Amino acid sequence: MPPHEKSFVPPGGGARKFVIGSREEYIYRIPPLNFMATTREALVSSISYGQVEGASGGKLRIGYHVGCAVTIGAGTLGATPDIIIGQLPSVNPNPVATLTLAPGEVGEVEIAEKDMIPGKLIQLSFRDFHIKVNACTGPVTLRQYSYVDYKSPEVDDSGAVFGDPTWL
Template identity: 30%
Template sequence: MVSRWWCAGVCAVVGVLVSGPVVAAEPAKADSFADRAVSKTTADGWRVSAVKARERVRSVPPLNQSPWSREGFLSLRGEGRIAGTSTLPVNAGTVATGFQLGCNTDVTSGATVGVTGGPTAQMSISYPPAMVIGGQLMPSISTTLRPGTIADVPFGTKQMAGALAGIELDGVHVKVDGCLGPVAVRAYTRVAISTAANDTTVHVYGEPHYL
């Protein structure tokens, strides 16, 4: 049963987690890519932490040289940690990480100002060949960026088989076509756990950056 591995996993690593607690990034730091963590004690007594680490957003001139295209490379590690003690075992846990992207104005209708055409700015995310996340192959992702909305681009979701789990991707290619102005990107990590009595979800976000 899941509760059996959970007891074994937590008992083995709680000492390490307590001796080296998760520390959120200091607000005064100038590095907007600094690692960040958010921790919460659940109603059952577990200490759940969501960590955003090793984030990088590198904007490059688009290969098609179009003024309506944005291109870049994204790197990120998302990590989930669980510590503490409780009379209720954790039945399931997941960690998910990725980026949120937003385009201010769609220009695929040909206009550059005050566009009223259909929201069809296109975004594509390309993962490295044969990249496997949690036993599943992650395909390329494409979606429509509607002006005034934000698209969630997941890097992956991993089931937690113990008190610590993470997802890390480096140099993921992103391209947005048909967008006027910069494309905003914001990293996130989400950690969720479930017991017989409660479900708890914790989020951490990075600073906005631009392609």
């Protein structure tokens, strides 16, 4: 996936600024261990980095947003009887199966966070982090995020970069 980087100047400007970026993102889609069509799995790897200037510090946070289009809820299996009363009374069981489908959700999978040191380039890398999504009958989308939380005596600020959304 392509690299992403942004620079920010907190309110008040001056010598204060911060940078956030990510690079070398790889997504390896793997077959689900349970062999279910409603399960998706991947191993993800990336490097995220940040630098704060003129701050007391900050925090670098990385992870993934995971979106599922349609989720499968609880279902029931049973029978409803048809009772016929007459000269020859009878009972006919009719099998019934129900399945609950619901609009999908977007969740957040936090991978790591690290305190930042002013003036130093801070990096977080992860390799082959396992992501799995269960009970999703529609498409699954992944998008990497990297956040910097900037802290100074005068200003608290934050900024982010996001990877390109991709299917799982």
